[in-house]
Amino acid sequence: MDAQISFLDQLFSARVLHESGVDGIYGRSAEFEDVIARFETLALFYGKDEISEAMVFPPGMSMQDFETSGYMKSFPQLAGTVHAFCGNDHDHMGLLQCMAAGEDWSKDQKRTQVALTPAACYPLYPILAKRGALPADGAYVALQSYCFRHEPSRDPARMQMFRQREYVRVGSEDQTMAFRELWKERGQDMMKRLQLPHHVDVANDPFFGRAGKIMASGQREQELKFEMLVPITSEEKPTACMSFNYHMDNFGKAWDIRQADGSPAHTACVGFGLERLALALFRHHGLDTSRWPDGVRSALWG
Amino acid sequence: MDAQISFLDQLFSARVLHESGVDGIYGRSAEFEDVIARFETLALFYGKDEISEAMVFPPGMSMQDFETSGYMKSFPQLAGTVHAFCGNDHDHMGLLQCMAAGEDWSKDQKRTQVALTPAACYPLYPILAKRGALPADGAYVALQSYCFRHEPSRDPARMQMFRQREYVRVGSEDQTMAFRELWKERGQDMMKRLQLPHHVDVANDPFFGRAGKIMASGQREQELKFEMLVPITSEEKPTACMSFNYHMDNFGKAWDIRQADGSPAHTACVGFGLERLALALFRHHGLDTSRWPDGVRSALWG
Known part of the structure; x- marks a missing residue:
């Protein structure tokens, strides 16, 4: 906890982040944003020959699609809904x-x-569903969105509003599983180039309540979720900076996305926590980007 | 109205924007985002020798600062507050x-x-206030934020979630007024380079209710707000794509931002409606950016 506060205070003092009075809501410096933009360019380079389409979403999505997602069943404590004077x-x-x-x-x-988007890929699924059955090679989409999670924290790596860049693969079980394995490798390659300490481990989402404990252990047993862990404010509890997720055909069924043969599509995604990756770089290479190691600078600034 | 729907349908068909089921909430294509990024680079070039700092804000701000802003007095119908399950x-x-x-x-x-940010410069003022009295040359900040306004509409130029890029000048009356006049000129220069039909006119904000009518006419009489108007979905009612605002010392007083001599700071801002500017370009130069006029392409892609 002390390490978290101390790093957050350093970020405020150096004006890399700006305090808002609410934990987890921070202004970003131009330099912080530049690191994020450069990381996104790097990440987009890896998938450039494979993607079928790229999209960027606003920070909110349709309430109806949010309900369809089932997010309120699994993570009600993290969701944000938008209310207005009428x-x-x-x-x-x-x-x-x-x-x-x-x-x-x-x-x-x-x-x-409008609900605030809890995960960057949620707005994609209804768009794909409306287009009818997928082509035989499925869909392979690069996307980005601001996300909201209601978990105020003084850990700078646990923001309430942050951006995820994702690749999403939609198609058969084989296509989505192969995609996830490939990106686990690529993720490790990216972390090596960025000279960040890292390891990949099986993980679970923070399901709510007593029933959630069973869902979490089921998710781990089936190895549906892996995370790229990097120490930022704690060595013992490293931070998930990327995640590699296989949703089986859950979203395919929820939104009625169909494969070419009419069966429910499987989906998988790799998510990059953009603020977390930037924070990991600032934590390990220092608050002045001009003094980062040459290899890291050339990976990001070319 | 028909022209609005027809342009929106064209944007959906060409997959420049993606429907979400909620009017004013749309996914953006990679090409649409590229136009916005290029416009931002152009806008940042104009002020590069003057700015003291650059920041980017998340789509939400502290509820307390939102209350201080007075937004619920003037525009309660447009504001969005974030609610959660507890x-x-x-x-x-x-x-x-x-x-x-x-x-x-x-x-x-x-x-x-957390409240959704209604105007990109609001999160800046409390940050400046906390730093103590301004230096003699004031502050000159470049910033960007997603903003929310609760006004569902089928006019693609009236989104509920959109980005504003702004320059904000904080200092004396002379500094802020000179800033606003300079940017009116620069805004017109930018529009000429982008080959968009445009004119600048005095304007008022959409103040709420009966009392709001008086505030709106006061704002016009004092010439506190000017807009850069561009026909997008209507010739008769062109769309405000930029605005040039002088707030007198209202925000200086509300947040206790002080000039070097201790008196309340004056503030002014120029705001660029990024989605609106992109839509104006797509409307006037076509949905395929590779076929835009050479002059426009060189202004944006260099």
Whole structure:
């Protein structure tokens, strides 16, 4: 915990990140953003001959698709929904009086049709589903999105709002499994070039509650999720900077995405936690990017 | 209205934008994103010798700073607040039952400390305030943020989630007014290079309700806001693609930002509506960027 706070304070002092008053919500310096942009270029290079399409999503998605995703079943504690004022002049006066009295004015905010995106690939699936059955070689999409997770923390590597860059493979079981294995290798290659200490391990998502414990251990037993772990604020609890996920045909069934033969599509994704990767680089190579090792600089700045 | 829908449908068909099921929430193609990135590089070039700092903000800001901004007084209808599930296992079961029955499960979501950022410069002011009195030459910051405005529309130029790039000047009345006049000129120069039809006009923000009408006409009379108008989906009602704003010392007072002499700072900003500028380019030069006029291509791709 001390190491986390100390690194966060260093990042604030050096103006790499800017405090907002809310843990996990930070402004980013131009230099921090440049590291992220360069990492994205590196990551895009690895898949450039394979992708069928590239997309970028806004930080919110349709509430209906969010419900379809099943996220509220598994991770209700992390989700964010967007609410808005929908009243008239009279209601507005009430709201302002409530605010002036220091009371909770947000209780009259109404739900909108927007949920904050919890994982960058969720908005993709309904887009693919609407296009009809996949071609025989499936789909292979590069994408990026801001994501939200409600877990305020002083660990700079656990932000509430952060970006994921992903490759998503949609098709047969063989296609998606081969994709995931390939990217585990590529991920390790990238980490070597960036000269970051790392190892890949089986992992589980932070499923909610008592039932969640069973889901988590099932996920580990089936080896559905692997993570690229890098020490950032702790050696004992390294941070997941990439994840390599196989969803079986769960999303194919949820959104009705079909393979060429009509059967539910399998999906897999590799996710790069962009802020976490940038933080790992700043942590291991220093707060001044001009003094990073030559090999790291050439991997990023070419 | 028909022109709006027709352009939106063209953008969907050409896969420049991707439908989400919610008006104003769209996926972006790689080409659309490239146009935005190139425009940002162009915009950053104009101010490169003047800026004191550059920042990028996440799509949300601290609720406390959001309240300080006064946004709920002026534009309550446009704001978005982030709510989350804060219950236990038992509450979670209730939520899932509610969802399965097709009822409004969002009513038990609780407010978080995060509001969606309504204007890209809002998160900057508290950061400057915390640093103490400004130096004599003030501050001159380049920044970017996703913004949210709750106004679902089929006009592709009126998104609910979009990015603003801004320059913000903080200092004396003279510094901020000179800044705004300079950027009005620069904005017109940029539009000429991008070969877009345009004109600058005095404008007002969409203040809420009956009292808002008085505020809007006051804002116009004092010429606090100008917009760069470009026809996108309508000739009669062109779209504001840039805005040039002088806030007097309102934000200086609200957040206690002080000039070197201790008096409240004046602020001004120029905002570039990045999605709107990209849409204007696609509208006037076609959906295939490789066929845009040479002058436009060289302004963007160098």
